[in-house]
Amino acid sequence: xxxxxxxAARYDALRGGEPxxxxxxxxxxSLVPPDARRLLDVGxxxxxxxxxxxxxxxxxxxxxxxxxxxxxxxAADRLPGxxxxxxxxxxxxxxxxxxxxxxxxxxxxxxxxxxxxxVVAECARVLRPGGVYVTTVDKxxxxxxxxxxDAVLATRPPTPAHDTADAVARHAAARGLVPxxxxxxxxxxxxxxxxxxxxxxxxxxxxxxxxxxxxxxxYAERLAALPDQDRDRPDPWFTLRAFRRG
Numbered sequence: 001x002x003x004x005x006x007x008a009a010r011y012d013a014l015r016g017g018e019p020x021x022x023x024x025x026x027x028x029x030s031l032v033p034p035d036a037r038r039l040l041d042v043g044x045x046x047x048x049x050x051x052x053x054x055x056x057x058x059x060x061x062x063x064x065x066x067x068x069x070x071x072x073x074x075a076a077d078r079l080p081g082x083x084x085x086x087x088x089x090x091x092x093x094x095x096x097x098x099x100x101x102x103x104x105x106x107x108x109x110x111x112x113x114x115x116x117x118x119v120v121a122e123c124a125r126v127l128r129p130g131g132v133y134v135t136t137v138d139k140x141x142x143x144x145x146x147x148x149x150d151a152v153l154a155t156r157p158p159t160p161a162h163d164t165a166d167a168v169a170r171h172a173a174a175r176g177l178v179p180x181x182x183x184x185x186x187x188x189x190x191x192x193x194x195x196x197x198x199x200x201x202x203x204x205x206x207x208x209x210x211x212x213x214x215x216x217x218x219y220a221e222r223l224a225a226l227p228d229q230d231r232d233r234p235d236p237w238f239t240l241r242a243f244r245r246g
């Protein structure tokens with residue numbers, strides 16, 4: 001797991017910046033009813049997506065919540081007075097507070113199915129009846145674009161995926177949420193080059209190959225031997241699913 005306290009300052013620059021945030025916000029809002037008046041962005045990180053949600057819907061009161069103080073401070077700079085420090089498994093809001101809740105690139109970071117279930121339960125709890133929960137699913141799978149980089153990394157130890165579409169749908173159904181559509185959006189600027197893949201490997205991006213793991217050296221060598229070291233491979237495409245509270 002990356003240390004998001006240390007990552008906060010460079011998080012946006014390393015992950016596609018504003019173009020990626022724009023695509024994510026557009027995807028989320030395509031699934032949020034236009035009459036939604038209160039929206040909560042859970043795991044808002046630096047607020048780069050949250051700010052775009054608020055800018056695109058000026059009639060909607062948008063709130064961001066994040067667990068990491070360093071990330072939340074960046075978000076608060078972008079959305080003064082609209083960001084809270086909170087654990088997504090125990091949100092500090094009353095039942096039925098929001099018309100919509102989003103969680104972008106969050107569920108895949110959680111420790112296991114119990115935590116994913118807890119977060120989905122909280123998102124359902126703070127939704128009003130008829131409200132919509134929108135979340136990314138299958139995050140890790142999206143990064144496999146069939147490139148030569150993916151071929152090199154194919155034999156690395158697998159990371160269990162707790163945010164699969166089927167698993168999230170089961171957690172949602174257990175809390176009275178019914179499917180309400182979905183869409184995909186491009187991770188603009190996130191296509192890796194071999195050189196960037198080595199950098200990500202060295203700083204702990206791949207959780208099952210942490211920094212210092214002797215196996216990482218072999219993968220780094222094979223990545224460094226690929227052609228076009230600075231050419232970005234295709235961008236990933238992320239999947240969003242929406243669920244409505246009955």
